[in-house]
């Protein structure tokens with residue numbers, strides 16, 4: 001499979017996984033082309049995630065905007081002669097979707113629809129265009145004690161977040177089928193690593209340990225998630241772009257299941273060593289709180305298809321990945337402070353005030 005990948009439009013490239021993808025292509029994956037990063041800079045996006053990690057020779061362009069602005073997307077596709085859209089932009093936090101689902105439908109469903117429409121117009125004009133949609137394993141619902149999600153698993157989304165992602169997955173497939181738009185799709189398990197917004201489980205627990213704050217555990221702490229280092233996810237997407245046929249979907253996961261409570265104990269041990277804290281004092285911070293409504297019990301991905309057919313492997317084992325992550329948060333208190341306070345928005349004022 002060869003598709004042109006010299007001019008990429010990355011959506012949501014200032015967020016956690018999108019910025020990891022852009023850093024990966026420029027720094028590790030030998031990418032010699034250009035990236036336009038379209039990001040609305042919600043609370044979760046920070047353009048500083050890319051400072052020092054992208055070339056300053058004109059091959060990287062940041063555009064502050066909404067994927068739902070179809071005219072803007074159409075203009076970017078034409079002006080930058082975009083051949084491939086790598087679509088990360090989303091509202092991504094399940095808890096927020098429970099208390100305010102509207103934004104999730106707006107960005108995840110209608111925003112994806114706008115992107116697809118812009119791509120369809122380009123395709124109809126005879127220009128090469130491919131769209132890769134980054135999705136989640138949460139669209140498959142919840143597992144019991146055994147079994148895994150594979151590419152054939154029936155969709156069964158249960159939160160407003162996963163329902164909005166499921167809707168966007170279906171739209172992407174519908175555009176491939178109906179309009180012969182070139183698309184690929186990936187459903188990935190939980191990611192962890194540097195630059196993860198501090199509301200998500202792993203960074204929240206690391207930072208609360210460091211601040212001596214309670215470590216909130218939903219319900220009985222026995223819910224299971226399958227954790228993957230974010231750089232491994234970025235590399236899986238790059239492989240899919242380069243090797244996968246159109247209208248295919250790929251499950252990506254770490255073969256790394258952890259009960260939330262066990263994960264927290266692991267994190268506590270690593271923080272204690274790396275930050276020189278007393279492990280017994282940290283354990284005392286564990287606080288059981290009322291369960292999240294509709295909390296899925298277990299997610300686990302069968303990644304054998306992408307391993308077998310595209311040769312992908314998760315390179316990071318959890319032991320080293322989690323140490324790297326804890327060290328990153330210890331070394332970057334300024335980033336944490338800026339994200340929590342929204343101070344990075346001053347970057348936007350400085351760089352975009354005149355536009």
Ligand SMILES: NC(=O)c1ccc[n+]([C@@H]2O[C@H](COP(=O)([O-])OP(=O)(O)OC[C@H]3O[C@@H](n4cnc5c(N)ncnc54)[C@H](O)[C@@H]3O)[C@@H](O)[C@H]2O)c1
Nearest residue numbers: 012014015016017040041042044045066067089090092191
């Ligand atoms: N984090 C995970 O564990 C995980 C796992 C599987 C799949 N995913 C999917 O991967 C993608 C990226 O997740 P993430 O964790 O990096 O999310 P994130 O919340 O860290 O980043 C999302 C980015 O999208 C931007 N954005 C939001 N709405 C936008 C809009 N309307 N227009 C343009 N930009 C907008 C935000 O500013 C932010 O930079 C999402 O589609 C998510 O569903 C995430």
